[in-house]
Amino acid sequence: MSLGEVRDLAESVLRRFGLGEAHVQAVAETMVAGERDGCASHGIYRLLVCAHTIKTGKVVPDAVPSVHEPSPAIVRIDAGGGFAQLAFELGRPILAEKARRFGLAALAINHCVHFAALWPEVERLAADGLVAFACTPSHAWVAPAGGRLPVFGTNPIAFGWPRPGPHPFVFDFATSAVARGEIELHRREGRPIPLGWGIDPDGNPTTDAQAALAGAMLTFGGHKGSALATMVELLGGPLIGDMTSAESIALDDGAKASPIGGELIIALDPSGFLGSTALDHIARAESLFDQITSQGARLPSQRRYDARKRSLTEGVDIPGPLLEDIRSLID
Ligand code: NDP
Ligand code: PYC
Numbered sequence: 001m002s003l004g005e006v007r008d009l010a011e012s013v014l015r016r017f018g019l020g021e022a023h024v025q026a027v028a029e030t031m032v033a034g035e036r037d038g039c040a041s042h043g044i045y046r047l048l049v050c051a052h053t054i055k056t057g058k059v060v061p062d063a064v065p066s067v068h069e070p071s072p073a074i075v076r077i078d079a080g081g082g083f084a085q086l087a088f089e090l091g092r093p094i095l096a097e098k099a100r101r102f103g104l105a106a107l108a109i110n111h112c113v114h115f116a117a118l119w120p121e122v123e124r125l126a127a128d129g130l131v132a133f134a135c136t137p138s139h140a141w142v143a144p145a146g147g148r149l150p151v152f153g154t155n156p157i158a159f160g161w162p163r164p165g166p167h168p169f170v171f172d173f174a175t176s177a178v179a180r181g182e183i184e185l186h187r188r189e190g191r192p193i194p195l196g197w198g199i200d201p202d203g204n205p206t207t208d209a210q211a212a213l214a215g216a217m218l219t220f221g222g223h224k225g226s227a228l229a230t231m232v233e234l235l236g237g238p239l240i241g242d243m244t245s246a247e248s249i250a251l252d253d254g255a256k257a258s259p260i261g262g263e264l265i266i267a268l269d270p271s272g273f274l275g276s277t278a279l280d281h282i283a284r285a286e287s288l289f290d291q292i293t294s295q296g297a298r299l300p301s302q303r304r305y306d307a308r309k310r311s312l313t314e315g316v317d318i319p320g321p322l323l324e325d326i327r328s329l330i331d
Contacts, residue, residue: 001315001316001318002315003032003035003036003311003312003315003316005315006031006032006035006036006044006316006318007028007032009044009047009326009327010027010028010031010032010044010047011024011025011028012330013047013050013051013326013329013330014027014028014047014050016329016330017050017051017054017055017061017329018054018061019050019054019061019062019083020061020062020063020082022086023061023062023063023082023083023085023086026083026085026086026088026089027050027083027085027086027116029085029120030042030085030116030117030120031043031044031046031047032044033120034046034117035311035316035318036307036308036311036312036316037119037304037305037307037308037311038303038304038307038308038311039117039119039304040185041117041179041181041182041184041185042115042116042117042179042181044318044322044326045181045184045185045322046115046116046181047326047329048325048326048329049115049181049258050083050115050258051329052256052257053113053115053257053258056255056256056257058113058252058255058257058258058260059081059082059083059113059257059258060080060081060082061082062082063079063080063081063082063083063086064080064082065077065078065079065080065082065086065087065090065091066078066080067090067091067094072098072101072102073098073099073101073102073104073105073106074098074105074106074107074108075091075094075095075098075105075106075107075108076107076108076109076110076240077090077091077107077108077109077110078110078111079109079110079111079112079113080111081111081112081113081260082112082113083112083113083114083115083116084109084112084113084114084116084136084263085116087109087112088107088109088121088263088265091107091109091265092107092121092124092125094107095107095125095265095267096125096128096130096267098267099130099267099268099269099272100269100271100272102272103268103269103271103272103273104266104267104268104269104272105266105267106264106265106266106267107264107265107266107267108240108241108242108262108263108264108265109262109263109264109265110240110241110242110262111242111260111262112260112261112262112263113257113258113259113260114136114138114258114259114260114261114263115258115259117156117172118134118135118136118156118157118158118172118263119158119160119170119171119172119301119304121134121158121265122134122158122159122160122168122170122172122265123160123168123170123301125160125265125267126160126161126162126163126168126169126170127162127168128162129162129269129270130160130162130267130268130269130270131159131160131161131162131267131268131269131270132158132159132160132265132266132267132268133157133158133159133160133265133266134156134157134158134263134264134265134266135155135156135157135158135231135232135235135236135263135264136153136155136156136232136236136259136261136262136263136264137152137153137155137232137233137236137237137243137244137245137248137259137261137262138153138154138155138180138245138248138259138261139153139245139248139249139252139259140152140153140244140245140246140248140249141153141154141176141180141213141216141217141245141249142154142155142175142176142216142217142218142219142229142245143199143216143217143218143219144219144226144229144230145218145219145222145223145225145226146223146226148199148203148215148216149216150216150217150249151245151246152175152176152219152226152229152230152232152233152245153229153232153233153245153248153259154174154175154176154179154180154217155174155175155176155228155229155232155233155236155245156172156173156174156175156179156232157172157173157175157228157232158170158171158172158173159171159172161285162270162282163282163285163286163289164282164283164286167301167305168301169285169289169299169300169301170300170301170304171300171301172300172301173220174220175219175220175225175228175229175232176197176217176218176219176220176225176229177196177197177198177217177218177219177220177225178193178197178217178220180213180217183197183198183209183212183213183217184209184213186209187209187210187213188321188322189319189321191209192207192208192209193206193207193208193209193212194207195207196218197212197217197218198211198212198213198215198216198217198218199212199215199216199218200212200214200215201214201215202215203215203216233245235264236261236262236263236264237261237262239264240262240264241262242261242262243260243261243262244261245259245261247261248260248261270282
């Protein structure tokens, strides 16, 4: 499919399910970006998740996000129970302006339904010359290292760093071994998952995607991922007055809708630290990147940027069964 066709399909489904037009645009944008960049777990597969979430009544389809400024360097967007994408669009320019004014600033998105990847957000801020960090809790699906009962969400952490040239340095990953969406895709396609992604309901290591979804997912890097997942719970939960992943899944009450809660985004302006020498120091970072790539290692997001280049000219492959399931939503 061409990216235009992917976008038309996404918009049609979202409209059919009664999402307000501003949300249709903001949500379709991130799904198309996911397909374009080869991030299938957060591409148009999410239309199935999104449609289900709307049907459960757990998201406010026409929510109007509102802006609050609790202190000079902090902007809070109350998403009003709507999807997070529109709230971010509203908050981003305010965050960027504050970061430029104060050297650093934070955006708290509250009361949102969140199913999106975070790299579009940090990439956009980094493209504007800011250093960016974002994180959000989700639903309690992930056991802490040494335990077997879900406590954490899949809790992604994303970071963006501005670079000369078209593409910032960006990484964005779950603090679980993998995003839940990736395990869902394995389940849909009947593929086994690698050991280390999850445990079954009895606490045994499993390669069965369905068993891991029913049991608990595992953090990446053992106790280190567990501590980072805890940090995300704290920053995206109590710090900004929003829900932990355990609270989100309790509120979900078995509906299996997308997570409800908050997101914290921090932006830092290099000029705030360095004044007129900022560009010189940002340029020094390039030698660090060179030391990584010159030995054959790749930078995070390089695969994504390569996929983007291809998709823009060649379009994208969508698995037939997924396309059928999505089209059946509007037939
Ligand atoms: P991965 O485990 O695939 O890790 C992704 C990151 O690692 C990307 O930045 C990727 O770059 C980079 N990377 C992967 N392999 C390499 C390598 N060999 N060398 C260097 N860098 C590498 O992703 P996850 O499954 O953990 O997460 C996928 C997405 O799910 C994220 O975008 C995240 O935001 C989203 N998510 C959202 C949640 C939510 O609540 N909203 C919850 C959990 C996850 P590249 O893309 O170029 O491969
Ligand atoms: O894939 O883990 C995930 C996820 C949770 C919320 C959005 N994506």
